[in-house]
Amino acid sequence: MHGRDFVSRRPIVPMNHSFDTIIAGSGLAGSCAAFVLSENERVLILDAEQPGCGASGVPVGLISPLMARRARPVWRMEEAMQSFHRLLAESKASSHFSASGVRKPARSEEQAIEFRDASMKWPDHGRWFEPESAAERWPYLFTQFGVLEVTSGGAVSMPAFCQTLVHAACDRGAESKSACAIQGWEDSGDQVTVRLSSNEEFTSRRLLLCLGEGYTEFPELRALRLHPIKGQWIRLRSRDNLPQTVAISSGSYLARDDKGIVVGSSYEHKYSTIEPTEEVIKDLHREACLLIPSLRRSTVTDAGASIRVTVPEIRLPMLGPLPGSHNVWIFTGLGAKGLLMAPLLAYELPKFFEKPSAIPKEISVNLHGSGHRTFYRE
Ligand SMILES: Cc1cc2nc3c(=O)[nH]c(=O)nc-3n(C[C@H](O)[C@H](O)[C@H](O)COP(=O)(O)OP(=O)(O)OC[C@H]3O[C@@H](n4cnc5c(N)ncnc54)[C@H](O)[C@@H]3O)c2cc1C
Structure with a gap:
């Protein structure tokens, strides 16, 4: 046995x-x-x-076929997206998916170049917005270097x-x-x-x-x-009228659930506790304020942590x-x-x-x- x-x-x-x-x-x-x-x-x-x-059990996750710092397609991107939508439809789980798209604000000129390039290579999934048009479209968002909108992405209530x-x-x-x-x-x-x-x-x-x-x-x-990697998330309460469909991914990510705005996530390769820690809670809050400056007035109402398993x-x-x-x-x-x-x-x-x-x-x-x-x- x-x-x-x-x-x-x-x-x-x-x-x-x-x-x-x-x-x-x-x-x-x-x-x-x-x-x-x-x-x-x-x-x-x-x-x-x-x-x-x-x-x-993390309350909300994002699905975005153009991922990470360079917005490059994930392995078998088209089939992965098709399978996700097929599963949603067949299991009648569509109400747990918000087809909001995912906004990826560039954090530097170099990243803007990568994102613009991604939007040209995969136009079915991504649209590039220069800083001015991005600021007009999403006035609450950090848009200094422009924004890639991953149009096929969205937010999912994972549990x-x-x-x-x-x-x-x-x-x-x-x-x-x-x-x-x-x-x-x-x-x-x-x-x-x-x-x-x-x-x-x-x-x-x-x-x-x-x-x-x-x-x-x-x-x-x-x-x-x-290889286990610890990930922490926080939930914010904000008095600002951010759109229901707010879904942002740039280093960290933000998405709404019915209780507030969820912000993730840390990537901790070494950890001594699986509980959330004050230091990371502060980091995540700081990151959220960088992406949406008005969140400086928000308060942290909840926090959690869990372990994602990876193959090194x-x-x-x-x-x-x-x-x-x-x-x-x-x-x-x-x-x-x-x-x-x-x-x-x-x-x-x-x-x-x-x-x-x-x-x-x-x-x-x-x-x-x-x-x-x-x-x-x-
Ligand atoms: C903070 C954070 C944010 C994330 N954000 C995203 C995101 O935005 N988008 C995305 O795609 N992914 C995201 N992920 C990753 C995603 O959550 C994981 O890839 C996925 O949930 C892993 O699923 P799993 O079924 O392999 O494992 P788990 O979700 O960990 O499920 C394992 C299950 O096994 C059960 N179990 C454990 N031991 C036993 C046992 N002995 N007997 C019976 N049952 C057992 C547990 O109770 C649990 O229900 C995030 C992860 C974290 C931590």
């Missing part, structure tokens, strides 16, 4: 349920997978807390999106259990037995691990050498069977692109289950095992 501490075993309560796939964890990875797989499979979704926790996906999966026949932490698993070749912290057991043909930061509890997953160097998700196991799969490493990568890869899961060799090399688990990382010798 693989997993956490099995020393003090309580009596096992065997369960007769059998599933095609048990999905452990229902953040963006697990909930997108659950919705897609439940169309043709018997699926059980287990979460230590409830759907939309972990990193997916609500995950919850809707799991509900929709259950409407298709899946079962979902909250407050059920998995404790370990055994792959006998024909089936996987999953044990919960309650000592219940479930069996299935396959186990899909979508644990986010929960991977750190399991030595065999720690051996994958994933490759900076793409990781998906595939664990080395030495055909039936235990991992789907993780979504980094800061959960909204783009989770729907894209979820739709491909049935194909990958059928034919694991179809998994693109750059995201497969084996690449990491046979490459520069000492996977088996850990």
